[in-house]
Structure formats: C-alpha cells, structure tokens
Amino acid sequence: MSYHNPVLLHESIDGLAIKEDGVYVDVTFGGGGHSKEILNRLGKEGKLFAFDQDPDALENVIDDERFVLIPENFRYISRFLRFHGVRKVDGILADLGVSSHQFDEAERGFSIRFEGDLDMRMNQKSKKSAKDIINTYSEEKLAEILFLYGELRNSRKIARTIVHERKNKSIETSFQLKEVLKMFLPKAKEHKILAQIFQAIRIEVNEELDVLKEFLEQIPNLLKEEGRLSVISYHSLEDRLVKRFIRTGLFEGEPEKDMFGNSNEPLKKVGKLIVPSKDEIKINNRARSAKLRIATLKN
Template identity: 70%
Template sequence: METNYHNPVLLKETVDGLAIKEDGVYVDVTFGGGGHSREILKRLGSNGRLIGFDQDEDALANVPEDDRFMLVSQNFRYIKRFLKFHGIKKVDGILGDFGVSSHQFDVAERGFSTRFDADLDMRMNQQSEISAFTVINEYDEADLRKMFSVYGELKNAYAISKTIVAARLQNSIKTGAELKQVIARFLPKHKENKILAQVYQAIRIEVNQEMEVLEEFLLQTPDLLNEGGRLSLISYHSLEDRLVKRFIRDGKFEGHAEKDFYGNVDVPFKKVGGLIVPSAEEISQNNRARSAKLRIAERV
C-alpha cells in the first residue's frame, strides 16, 4: 500500500456519525486509501460487514486483508444494483467522502492537478470514455459556458468558452499547459492559481458527472438503510454540500418536503447534529481538509 495515498479527513467524526453496531453492515462508497474503512473495521465485531466502493482501479492496492471486507470496483451511482448482486438489501450505515483522493491529485498523468503539466484526462474511472480532452475539444460552446459558470463559478465563463472554441479550430488542446496558454489572458498573475483551480474543478465535475452521480446515489439511500441507519457524508464544495443538505432536510433537491395527510412533514431522514467542519489543527496538518463539510443523518 502506498503510504501517502490519502490522509482521511474528519476521521473520528465521520465514523462516529455512523454509530456503529458491532454486527452491522456498512458501506464506504469512497474507499480510496481505505482510511475511513479501516476505522470502521476497528469498531466492527467478527460478524460485522463492510463493503467498499471505488471506481478507481488504483484503490485495489489498499484493500485490507480482512474477511469482513469486500471492495466493489464500481461507481457508487449503482450502489443498490451491486449490493443486491452481492445479496445485500439493507445496511446500517453509509459513509461518503466525495471528490478526488490525494493519490489522484499527486499522480501527474491523471491530470487532476494544476501543479503538473499532463494530458487532459481527469477521469476517476480509467475506463471511462469521457475525459477532459473530450470535454475541452468536443463540447459545444454553450455546454462549456454552462460548465464553467455553474461548476466553476467563473464570472467570465462566456469569454473563456469562446476562446477555447476558437483556439481548437486551429489545433486540438491536448495538455494542461496548452489549455493554460489558450486561456492565459483570463489568468492575471495575482489570481492565476485561483482561477485555474476553478477551471479544473469545473472540468473534473463534468468529466466524472459528479452532480448527477451524487443525486442518483442519494436517492437510493432511503431504500437501502434500515430504520435508525446512518448517513455520514463529507462534501468539498458548495454545490455538493447543497445537494446533501437539501436531501437530508427535504428528501429531495428542489422544492419543499412532502407532507402526509395530516400535514406532517414526511421525509426519510432526520438530521443528527449540525454541520461539522475540521478543526484549525486538522487543517494545519492536512490542507486538503480545509473545505470539508460533514453532515450526518438518520433513517426514520
């Protein structure tokens, strides 16, 4: 196992949030380096079970030697289907620590990091057909604009998209450095890192369909959890956190919660505690924790 694969964020708080029962069945939908999974296994008895999901084949290197654990190398958007395939209909808790692992950021060729020059890739699942290259070279201008504006929260999404579309008529844009050169006039020195990070975030969310996947996943959780079962979910950007927050509050992503015949709110979850964020100490030791937001909910 690679020692620096990933440093788990809010480790104790997230696993505490699952209120682990020794013989329960748990799912870690973002196995990664297995930091959260190993903590769950410590708290499970010999009859407990843990199923991990990760769509990145690199995560296979981190699987613990433990009969109680199984890794499903699939996208968690298919959680119900794959749990059913393995004979599991109900579980007692689901942990999600969304986004990209440190390992994915640190391997230059994966193309996730603005620190390196690499081919435009950013696929969490190496088998996926759509990469950052496809998005930058094949998406039409309106789709690029929407992506940069919604996922990157970039003010000049319109001009950036127009510039990319004009540039790729000459030559396709193959690498991070080429993309940076194309959009250079939108990257003033004092804001270069910030804007480039927003550009990369937008592309990554699009390549991995992160918003659609999160919605599909959340919608399956009420059916999967036993009564009293827990969700413990860490988000890293506001779009993600907004979906999680609304889903826990209203059981949906838009509009108000459903009401029953008597006018009582009818939602699948009750929230457990408030928003949890990492301490200043954790952030000082692990800068990647700085944007983490943990929400916990219980199936009613």
C-alpha cells in the same frame, strides 16, 4: 496514508455510530483510511463493503474476511449490494471529491500543478475525458458547465477563447489549457480561477453531481431503522445537494404537505455541520474546505 490522508476520520466514523455486528458501506474507498477505521470498530460478525471505480484504489485492498471491495461506481450501490445478498445496512460513508493520489499523479490530469494529459477520469475505462470536453464541446455547452459547475461569471468569454484556440491546435495538456486561458488568470487569483475551471471540467467528465443525486436517492431504502449516513463534501455544489436532500428528500422545490401540514421527508439530520479543526487543516491542507453532514432515517 500516502495514497490519501482521510479527512475528518474520527468525526465521520463516530457519526456512523458503529454497531460491532453491523453491516457498513464505504462508497469512496480510495486509500482505505476510513474503511480501516470502520473495521477497527467492527466485531467478528461485522461486515464492510467498499466501492471504488478507480483501478489504482484496488491496490489498497484490505486483507480481512469481513471486507469486500466492489470495483464499481457508487451510483450502483443498491444493485451491487443486492448481488452480495444485502438489502439493508447499518451505515453508509461517502468522502466525496478527488483523492490525494489522483491529484498527485500528473498523468491523471486532475491537478493544475503538473503538466499532464487532460484526462480527469476517475474511472479509467470511461470513454469521455477532459480532452474530449475541451476539444469537442460547443461554445454554449462549455460556457454552461463552466458557469454551473465552476461558478465562473465570465464563463462565456472563457468558452469562446477555448473554442477559438482549439481551431488552431488541439488542447491536449493541463499547461496548454493554462496557456490558452492566461488572459483570465491574474497573478493574485490564478490558482483560484484555474481550480474553478478544472473543477467544472472534472465534474462533467465524471458526472459527479448526477452520481451524487442517484446515490442519495437510494439511501432511504438502504438504511436500517437506526442506520446512519455520513457524507463529507468539498465544494458548495455537493454540499448544497447533500444538505437539501437531508432536509427535504428533494433536490429542488419543497416537499408536499398533507391536510394537517405534515410533510414526509425520509431523513433527518443528526447533530450540526462538522468542519475540520485548525490542527487537522495544518496537517492536511486539503481538508480546509471539507464539510461533514450526518443523517438517519426519520421515524
């Protein structure tokens, strides 16, 4: 599990209520931890499809005739399942966010701990990297993503500083960016603020919230009648979208009601919000912000 220590492993798979002959999808394969547990619970007739756009994850492919790894972004889940002859499934698992492997590889540029190129692309074939955003986005656009995705109140000042500094020299690495922004990084809050800045840039690079919305919108048409959705999120922006879609089937506004006051939400939640135990957080500190929500089709 050195590639990625799966978070809320048993809770998230329990949430899928695995049927031995069922068809399941793990849309965030990574190190394969969750996929292996699903396969452990499937019988010979079961099937598991997994998605991962990161070429590094392909090295973790599981040698099992019940398993198919699709090297694509899970925003295209319906399209690629149809390609494999599948229209409806019994369960879908999503473990959102960045894998431990991506954080720990300095050259990927995800981590504030290492000196590395400002990359942050989950899909290495993608044209837009963090370097492009930092060095080419307008001050207004930078401020917008820092405010929306990093929830930084001083986003305008940070954006202004980046734009001013890049006129003198292109900002190429994580430590260069850290140096440029040192006036905004008081010792007591340095890690927290840098994490917010990196999160905002990473979300923009990978279009993470757009991908999540596109994925969630496909769920009602993909699940069988008693099918389950199990989603682990790591920050409030993701969790809000997941929670709201499960509750209303929308990302903003409220569902329309008929003349009898009934609305037609496609999903309903199963159980309560689940968070990691203190023991799990002690073993894997990256689990500390995880939230698991489970849903099924509304009858």
